[in-house]
Amino acid sequence: QVQLVESGGGLVQAGGSLRLSCAASRSTFSTYVMGWFRQAPGKEREFVAAIRWSGSSYYSDSVKGRFTISRDNAKNTVYLQMNSLKPEDTAVYYCAATRWRERITTVHDYDYWGQGTQVTVSS
Numbered sequence: 001q002v003q004l005v006e007s008g009g010g011l012v013q014a015g016g017s018l019r020l021s022c023a024a025s026r027s028t029f030s031t032y033v034m035g036w037f038r039q040a041p042g043k044e045r046e047f048v049a050a051i052r053w054s055g056s057s058y059y060s061d062s063v064k065g066r067f068t069i070s071r072d073n074a075k076n077t078v079y080l081q082m083n084s085l086k087p088e089d090t091a092v093y094y095c096a097a098t099r100w101r102e103r104i105t106t107v108h109d110y111d112y113w114g115q116g117t118q119v120t121v122s123s
Contacts, residue, residue, distance in 0.1 A: 002026045002112040004095045009117030012085055016121070020080040022095030022114055030073035033098050035110055036080045038091035038119075045094065049080060050104045058105060063089075085121045092116040 003025035012018055022034070035050035049069040051057045057069050068081040078095065096110035103109055 002029075002032065002097050004097060004112055004114035006093065006095045006114045006117040009093060009119045011120045011122065014085060014087055014121055014123050016085050017081070017083045018085065018119060020082070020093055020095075020117060020119075022078045022080075024076045024078070024097060026076070029076040029097075031099070033100060033104050034069075034071060034078040035096040035098075035104060036069060036078075037094045037096060037107060038089075039094070039116075040091040043091075045107050047105045047107075048093070051078065052100075052104075060105075082119070085119075087121045087123045089119060090121050091119060093119050 004022055006022045008020040033052050036048040037045050038048050039045040047060050049059045051069045051071050066084045071078045094116045095114040097112040098110045101109050
C-alpha cells in the first residue's frame with residue numbers, strides 16, 4: 001500500500017508558476033512510476049506527466065515545454081513544476097503511483113492515488 005499526499009496548489013495569475021509536491025509513504029518509492037493527472041469540472045481525469053525510476057519523463061502535448069516532472073527518491077517525493085500557466089490549466093491535480101508498466105499515460109495504469117490539490121489560474 002502506498003499513501004500519497006499532494007501539496008502546493010493555489011491561485012495564480014495567467015503566466016505565473018506553481019510547484020506541486022507529492023510525498024509517498026513507502027520506502028520503496030524509488031521503484032514506482034509516478035504520475036500527475038488533472039481533472040477540470042465536468043471533464044474526465046487526464047494525463048499530465050509521468051516519470052519512471054530511471055528518470056525518463058513523459059508529458060501530454062498540452063503541457064509539454066511548460067511543465068517539468070522530477071523526483072527525489074531520497075525524500076520519497078515527486079514534483080511538478082508548472083510554468084507559463086494558462087486558465088485552461090485550472091483543475092484538481094492528482095498524484096498517482098504504480099509499479100513498473102509499459103504504458104503509464106492513462107488512469108487505468110495506476111494503482112494508488114492522492115486526494116488531489118486545486119490549481120486555479122486566473123486570466
